[in-house]
Amino acid sequence: MAEGEWEILxxxxxxxxxxxxxxALPHLSLLPGQYFLAFAxxxxxxxxxxxxxTANGExxxxxxxxxxxxxxxxxxxxxxxxxxxxxxxPPSARRVALAPWAGSTDSxxxxxxxxxxxxxxxxxxSDRLPGxxxxxxxxxxxDTLADAWxxxxxxxxxxxxxxxxxxxxxxxxxxxxxxxxxxEILLHxxxxxxxxxDCGVCAVRTKRGWxxxxxDGPVFDLAELELTQ
Amino acid sequence: MITPDRSxxxxxxxxxxxxxxxxxxxxAEMSSLPDAPVAFVTNPVSYSPRTPAAERGASxxxxxxxxxxxxxxxxFRKVIELYASRWAHASLPVWVHLLADRPHEVxxxxxxxxxxxxxxxxxxxxxxxxxxxxKLQLVEVALGELPLVLCVPLDQxxxxxxxxxxxxGISAICLSAPRGCIPDPGGGFIRGxxxxxxxxxQALQTLNCxxxxxIPLIAGCGVYTRNNLESLLSxxxxxxxxxxxxxxxxxxx
Numbered sequence: 001m002a003e004g005e006w007e008i009l010x011x012x013x014x015x016x017x018x019x020x021x022x023x024a025l026p027h028l029s030l031l032p033g034q035y036f037l038a039f040a041x042x043x044x045x046x047x048x049x050x051x052x053x054t055a056n057g058e059x060x061x062x063x064x065x066x067x068x069x070x071x072x073x074x075x076x077x078x079x080x081x082x083x084x085x086x087x088x089x090p091p092s093a094r095r096v097a098l099a100p101w102a103g104s105t106d107s108x109x110x111x112x113x114x115x116x117x118x119x120x121x122x123x124x125x126s127d128r129l130p131g132x133x134x135x136x137x138x139x140x141x142x143d144t145l146a147d148a149w150x151x152x153x154x155x156x157x158x159x160x161x162x163x164x165x166x167x168x169x170x171x172x173x174x175x176x177x178x179x180x181x182x183x184e185i186l187l188h189x190x191x192x193x194x195x196x197x198d199c200g201v202c203a204v205r206t207k208r209g210w211x212x213x214x215x216d217g218p219v220f221d222l223a224e225l226e227l228t229q
Numbered sequence: 230m231i232t233p234d235r236s237x238x239x240x241x242x243x244x245x246x247x248x249x250x251x252x253x254x255x256x257a258e259m260s261s262l263p264d265a266p267v268a269f270v271t272n273p274v275s276y277s278p279r280t281p282a283a284e285r286g287a288s289x290x291x292x293x294x295x296x297x298x299x300x301x302x303x304x305f306r307k308v309i310e311l312y313a314s315r316w317a318h319a320s321l322p323v324w325v326h327l328l329a330d331r332p333h334e335v336x337x338x339x340x341x342x343x344x345x346x347x348x349x350x351x352x353x354x355x356x357x358x359x360x361x362x363x364k365l366q367l368v369e370v371a372l373g374e375l376p377l378v379l380c381v382p383l384d385q386x387x388x389x390x391x392x393x394x395x396x397x398g399i400s401a402i403c404l405s406a407p408r409g410c411i412p413d414p415g416g417g418f419i420r421g422x423x424x425x426x427x428x429x430x431q432a433l434q435t436l437n438c439x440x441x442x443x444i445p446l447i448a449g450c451g452v453y454t455r456n457n458l459e460s461l462l463s464x465x466x467x468x469x470x471x472x473x474x475x476x477x478x479x480x481x482x
Contacts, residue, residue, distance in 0.1 A: 046425030190287040200301035203281035
C-alpha cells in the first residue's frame with residue numbers, strides 16, 4: 001500500500017456519477033475493482049471516500065465514487081491505496097460479459113480495455129451507456145442478463161450489496177448452483193476503515209463465513225456469496 | 230472481594246487506538262499511523278461469537294457519522310487462539326477490550342486473560358441498557374490481577390454508577406463515543422456510535438468537568454488534529470484514544 005497526495009485536475013459528470021481526473025500513478029500496480037481511500041484536508045470530512053479507477057490513461061486517471069460536493073478542481077486529496085482485492089481476469093477469457101447494476105460507478109470500464117487487449121469479445125449489459133465504449137463492444141439491455149452465462153466464459157458484475165438479490169434474480173441465480181462461468185462481482189458497501197480494523201461495517205456474508213469487503217473484497221467470487229446478507 | 234492493584238496500570242502520555250479501530254492485534258505495518266502509540270487496544274471481544282449487525286453502516290451527518298457494526302468478533306476462545314501469541318510478542322502494552330454482558334462470562338474471560346502473556350490491562354464496556362446494579366456487578370467481577378479500564382460513554386461520565394465503580398477499584402476511566410441516532414430517509418432511525426470531529430467539544434468539556442476521580446482519565450472521541458490531542462493531554466487526560474482519524478488521516482491544524 002502506498003500513500004500520497006493528488007490534486008484534482010478536473011471534475012466531470014460521467015454516466016456512473018461524478019468523475020475526478022488526477023495524475024496517473026504509473027508505478028502502482030492496480031487491478032480493476034481495487035480502491036483508494038482519499039480525503040480533502042480542511043473540508044470537514046470525518047471519513048475518507050473510496051475511489052475506483054474508471055479510466056487509466058498514461059498521464060491521467062479518472063476515478064469515480066461517491067464524491068463529496070466540497071471537492072473542486074484544485075482540491076488536494078490525501079490518499080492511500082490501492083486497497084482490497086480486484087478483478088482477476090483469466091488471460092484465457094475470449095467471451096467477456098460485463099454488467100453494472102443500478103447505482104454502479106463505472107468501475108467495470110477498465111475491464112473493457114483489458115478484455116479487448118486479449119482479443120476477447122465483449123458484451124456490456126446495461127440500460128445506460130457509459131461515455132466511452134469502443135465500437136467493438138456489443139451492448140445489450142439488462143433484462144437479457146440471464147443469457148450471459150450461456151455465452152460468456154467470464155462475467156464481471158457490479159452492484160450495491162443491498163442489490164444483490166435483484167441482481168441474482170436477473171441472472172437467474174438461486175445462490176446455490178454454480179454460476180455458468182467464472183463470475184466476479186464488485187460489491188459496494190461502506191469501505192470506511194480500508195482494511196485496518198475488521199470493524200464489520202462492510203461485512204459480506206459468504207459460504208465460508210463473514211468476510212470484510214474492505215480487505216477480502218470488494219470484488220468477490222459470486223459463487224462464494226450468500227444471497228441473504 | 231479481590232483487592233484491586235491500581236498501581237499495575239502504566240499509562241504514558243500519548244495516544245492509543247480506541248477499541249474497534251485497529252483490529253485484534255497490533256498491525257505489523259505502523260508507518261501510516263501517527264507517531265508511536267503508547268498502547269494497543271483490541272477490538273471488542275465478547276464471550277460468544279457475534280455476527281455483524283443486520284443494519285450495519287456508516288451514515289454521515291454534518292460533523293460526523295453514525296457507526297453501527299454490531300461489534301462482530303469470533304468470540305473469546307477463538308480470539309485467544311488466533312491472537313494471543315501476537316499479544317505476547319507485541320512491542321507495546323496490549324489492552325484487551327471485553328464486551329461485558331453477563332457477570333459469569335466476564336469472570337471467565339478476565340480470569341483467563343490473567344494467564345495470557347502480553348496482556349497489560351483489561352478494558353471493558355458495559356451494555357447500554359443495563360441498570361446500575363448490573364453495571365456495578367459487571368465491574369466488580371472484572372476486577373482482579375489485571376488493571377481494569379472502564380469505558381464510559383461521554384454522556385454518562387457524570388452518572389452516579391461511575392463513581393461507584395471508581396470506589397470499587399477500577400484503575401482508569403476511558404471516555405468513549407456516545408450513542409446517537411439520525412432519521413433514516415426510509416423511515417425510522419439509524420442508531421449507533423457517534424464519530425467525527427463534531428463531538429470533540431463535548432469530549433473536551435466532559436474532561437474539563439470531571440474532577441474528583443483520583444484515577445487516570447483517558448479521553449477520546451472526535452480527535453482529528455494533533456491540536457485536539459494536545460488539548461486533551463494538557464487538560465489532564467492521562468492518554469488519548471484515537472478512533473476514526475486512524476482510518477482517515479490527520480486533519481491539518
